[in-house]
Amino acid sequence: MSKCRKLITTTALITVFGAVPALADTLGIGRLALPEEIAAWDVAVMPDGRGLPEGRGNVLDGEDYWIEQCAVCHGDFAEGAGAWPPIVGGRGSLTDERPLKTIESYWPYLSTVWDYINRSMPFGAAQTLETDEVYAITAYILYSAGLVDDDFELSHENFTEIRLPNEGGFYLDDRAEVEFPEFAQEPCMSDCRDPVEISARATDIDVTPEFPVIRFTYSDGSAPASAAEVVEEAEEASAQPDAAPEEEAVQLAALDPELVAAGEAAWRQCRTCHQLGDGARNSTGPALNGIVGREAAHSDGFRYSPAFTDAAESGLVWTEETLDAFLENPAGLIPRNRMSFRGVRSEDERAALIAYMMSHSN
Amino acid sequence: MTDMQDDAPKSPGSGPSRRDFLRTAGLAAGGAVVGAGANAASPDPLITEVQPYASFLGEGVDATPYGMPIHYEDHVVRRNVEWLTADPISSINFTPIHALDGTITPQGCAFERHHSGAIEMSKDEYRLMITGLVERPLVFTFGDLLRLPRVTRVHFCECAANSGMEWGGAQLNGAQFTHGMIHNMEYTGVTLRTLLNEAGVKPEGSWIYVEGHDASSNGRSIPMEKALDDCMIAFNANGEALRMEHGYPVRLVVPGWEGNLWVKWLRRIGVHDGPMESREETSKYTDLMPDGRARKWTWAMHAKSVVTSPSPQMPIGHGPGPMVITGLAWSGLGKIARVDVSLDGGVNWQTARLGTEPGDKAVTRFYLDHEWDGQPMYVQSRAIDETGYVQPTKEQLRAIRGLNSIYHNNGIQTWYVNENGEAENVEVS
Numbered sequence: 001m002s003k004c005r006k007l008i009t010t011t012a013l014i015t016v017f018g019a020v021p022a023l024a025d026t027l028g029i030g031r032l033a034l035p036e037e038i039a040a041w042d043v044a045v046m047p048d049g050r051g052l053p054e055g056r057g058n059v060l061d062g063e064d065y066w067i068e069q070c071a072v073c074h075g076d077f078a079e080g081a082g083a084w085p086p087i088v089g090g091r092g093s094l095t096d097e098r099p100l101k102t103i104e105s106y107w108p109y110l111s112t113v114w115d116y117i118n119r120s121m122p123f124g125a126a127q128t129l130e131t132d133e134v135y136a137i138t139a140y141i142l143y144s145a146g147l148v149d150d151d152f153e154l155s156h157e158n159f160t161e162i163r164l165p166n167e168g169g170f171y172l173d174d175r176a177e178v179e180f181p182e183f184a185q186e187p188c189m190s191d192c193r194d195p196v197e198i199s200a201r202a203t204d205i206d207v208t209p210e211f212p213v214i215r216f217t218y219s220d221g222s223a224p225a226s227a228a229e230v231v232e233e234a235e236e237a238s239a240q241p242d243a244a245p246e247e248e249a250v251q252l253a254a255l256d257p258e259l260v261a262a263g264e265a266a267w268r269q270c271r272t273c274h275q276l277g278d279g280a281r282n283s284t285g286p287a288l289n290g291i292v293g294r295e296a297a298h299s300d301g302f303r304y305s306p307a308f309t310d311a312a313e314s315g316l317v318w319t320e321e322t323l324d325a326f327l328e329n330p331a332g333l334i335p336r337n338r339m340s341f342r343g344v345r346s347e348d349e350r351a352a353l354i355a356y357m358m359s360h361s362n
Numbered sequence: 363m364t365d366m367q368d369d370a371p372k373s374p375g376s377g378p379s380r381r382d383f384l385r386t387a388g389l390a391a392g393g394a395v396v397g398a399g400a401n402a403a404s405p406d407p408l409i410t411e412v413q414p415y416a417s418f419l420g421e422g423v424d425a426t427p428y429g430m431p432i433h434y435e436d437h438v439v440r441r442n443v444e445w446l447t448a449d450p451i452s453s454i455n456f457t458p459i460h461a462l463d464g465t466i467t468p469q470g471c472a473f474e475r476h477h478s479g480a481i482e483m484s485k486d487e488y489r490l491m492i493t494g495l496v497e498r499p500l501v502f503t504f505g506d507l508l509r510l511p512r513v514t515r516v517h518f519c520e521c522a523a524n525s526g527m528e529w530g531g532a533q534l535n536g537a538q539f540t541h542g543m544i545h546n547m548e549y550t551g552v553t554l555r556t557l558l559n560e561a562g563v564k565p566e567g568s569w570i571y572v573e574g575h576d577a578s579s580n581g582r583s584i585p586m587e588k589a590l591d592d593c594m595i596a597f598n599a600n601g602e603a604l605r606m607e608h609g610y611p612v613r614l615v616v617p618g619w620e621g622n623l624w625v626k627w628l629r630r631i632g633v634h635d636g637p638m639e640s641r642e643e644t645s646k647y648t649d650l651m652p653d654g655r656a657r658k659w660t661w662a663m664h665a666k667s668v669v670t671s672p673s674p675q676m677p678i679g680h681g682p683g684p685m686v687i688t689g690l691a692w693s694g695l696g697k698i699a700r701v702d703v704s705l706d707g708g709v710n711w712q713t714a715r716l717g718t719e720p721g722d723k724a725v726t727r728f729y730l731d732h733e734w735d736g737q738p739m740y741v742q743s744r745a746i747d748e749t750g751y752v753q754p755t756k757e758q759l760r761a762i763r764g765l766n767s768i769y770h771n772n773g774i775q776t777w778y779v780n781e782n783g784e785a786e787n788v789e790v791s
Contacts, residue, residue, distance in 0.1 A: 026560050029506050033491050033499040041630050042493045044571055044581065047639050083448035094654035099766055101645065106656075109639050116641040119579050120478065123452070126577035170648060173660040179762060184750045187702065189711045196707030196740055196790035198778060202535040202674075203786055207445065211536060211675055212437045214461060218680040219402075272451055272479075283449065 047109040049160040056155035057136025059143040072338040078144040088145040104145035122340040124272030263356025305338040451479040456542030460675040469605045472545035477578030480607040494633035497562030520544040522620035522769040537673040546725035551596035567633040575627040583637035618694030618723035619661040652764035663694035666772035667745035678783030682736035693747035700746040701728040707740030707790045739779040
């Protein structure tokens with residue numbers, strides 16, 4: 001704090017740090033934001049196009065970016081993959097029993113699409129796309145939605161000429177007018193309706209996860225003291241990890257624990273798509289237990305891209321060396337693969353990640 | 363579900379464990395209902411024999427510098443419904459409301475909703491920026507925020523999709539799963555009125571746009587009138603720093619309005635002359651109506667209540683006689699005025715006792731002290747707030763909104779309780 005206090009008493013530095021003038025009606029806390037700081041964070045785009053940076057991108061470039069960055073979750077044609085959302089389709093379905101809500105069928109404004117891709121996509125690698133790439137991907141979505149031709153280029157200049165089909169499909173909350181008068185009535189207290197019958201039960205559908213039922217001991221002797229069993233189950237569950245196989249312990253001992261720990265910390269950039277460790281399953285990307293030493297594209301049940309299966313057929317095996325090369329530049333080692341990830345620049349970080357993967361050898 | 367029934371009574375041996383004692387005590391009367399004041403068949407060894415904890419020493423201070431609940435409460439945890447979302451990083455889990463009482467939700471079991479995972483950010487790294495239509499665009503550090511006038515207020519935060527799985531009929535069997543996307547905490551922080559005054563809102567600044575530091579940013583637009591009315595940024599909840607999963611170090615509190623507006627890891631407040639129409643307020647958090655159009659800006663959470671006990675995870679474990687029926691009620695339009703409970707599926711109602719003084723846009727606890735006759739019950743609750751709004755039935759809601767609006771399902775919940783005291787989620791006609 002003493003450093004800050006010195007700065008504030010130095011007149012010359014007040015200007016540099018933009019100390020807030022002490023106006024009568026404010027407390028003068030905080031400092032003025034610099035133009036570069038505002039530019040870095042104030043990136044929101046409004047429906048009328050205000051906030052859009054200059055740039056451009058066409059459908060064909062957008063298709064390339066789409067295949068590299070987006071298709072793994074949203075499908076080659078933006079139709080969706082697995083449980084991830086479809087991006088196009090569903091026009092005219094909003095009154096169906098199962099409506100399909102997509103950019104094409106539901107989203108009102110193109111600015112929302114551009115802004116969301118620019119800030120938050122790809123999932124797990126947000127804010128890595130260049131401005132022109134965002135324009136190109138948006139153009140490809142418009143093409144996939146049948147809203148533009150394949151020679152279309154989207155730019156800050158023609159952006160607001162594009163209107164999405166469902167722009168007029170929204171109206172302001174009218175619950176106060178439509179619902180309150182009906183609901184805000186003096187409630188009935190007796191003989192309000194006929195005796196009831198059960199019309200639906202959750203147990204018939206049976207989609208609720210397992211849960212323990214809580215019971216207590218009563219002096220009337222009518223209930224089992226099963227609160228103790230709830231505890232017992234929890235204790236049994238927590239006891240299981242103690243029985244680690246001996247082989248794994250040997251393997252772990254050969255690795256530098258500090259490197260493994262560093263790898264675990266770095267793993268956060270991978271875990272969005274890849275599972276590793278006990279119970280690891282294929283998700284967006286394949287499960288990676290035992291990846292080091294295995295042939296490429298050999299996680300059971302995972303649907304690999306053609307680029308990956310081709311590489312495997314050419315004999316690619318994941319050694320420390322090949323993994324290092326892949327992690328450094330995924331698209332360099334296996335062009336047109338679908339891992340939406342730009343690579344790890346730091347050699348130390350790559351070594352740590354590989355050690356961490358090696359610590360999960362089976 | 364796993365029902366915790368003992369297979370057979372066990373007799374206490376020469377050195378019985380605590381667990382054996384508990385089993386034995388529960389079964390001492392052989393399952394017969396003896397009622398209040400009845401004699402036990404044999405003396406209770408928990409009373410007649412010296413217990414280990416009455417003889418040996420317990421843990422000293424500092425054994426756990428920051429304590430967790432005792433392990434007997436290990437089952438009182440947030441739970442996830444895996445099939446609801448594609449990935450746990452952009453997902454939601456549920457508060458164990460069936461196992462809690464009072465009104466304050468402990469942070470450690472308060473439901474989580476992340477759009478790109480809970481991020482780790484220190485107070486020293488934290489920056490908050492106010493930009494847009496202001497006289498002075500400002501940057502605050504966390505320390506700066508502590509120098510501004512501070513307030514402490516209790517509010518509920520409910521996800522707009524709470525009970526959203528129940529539109530098509532009874533689906534999830536447990537109060538935690540049907541109504542657990544809610545928590546109620548005491549927040550400490552600074553009002554947006556104070557913060558915006560520091561920046562000086564220009565006359566044309568009619569909206570704010572709030573966004574987080576995380577990859578989703580989860581940006582939302584809020585009218586200036588609401589921002590200046592009762593919104594605040596919070597850095598503490600229930601007396602301690604926010605937990606990471608609740609937006610450490612700073613989140614937004616938007617009393618009475620849907621949880622998606624309560625931006626965590628708050629990074630920026632933009633002042634604008636209109637709404638941003640972000641992803642979260644167009645493609646999501648809009649309510650599709652039967653005519654294919656959608657309501658937007660349905661921010662307020664309307665009056666709602668649920669009986670938390672008895673409920674599927676919290677059955678009646680004893681025989682006929684006195685029991686406590688309890689639950690939660692809340693309204694985003696103000697204070698709860700009254701809660702009624704029905705035991706016959708809505709034919710007859712009685713007014714419950716409010717266990718706490720109702721707070722503005724805060725959860726209220728209600729109790730009904732009931733003499734159970736051992737017969738099946740259809741347990742319902744109905745909240746009425748200070749505006750006169752009465753919590754509607756699910757049928758009333760469906761008649762207006764159809765089945766596909768996802769959000770804002772505040773219909774009356776029914777638990778069918780059978781003669782064994784077991785409860786299940788049902789709908790009645």
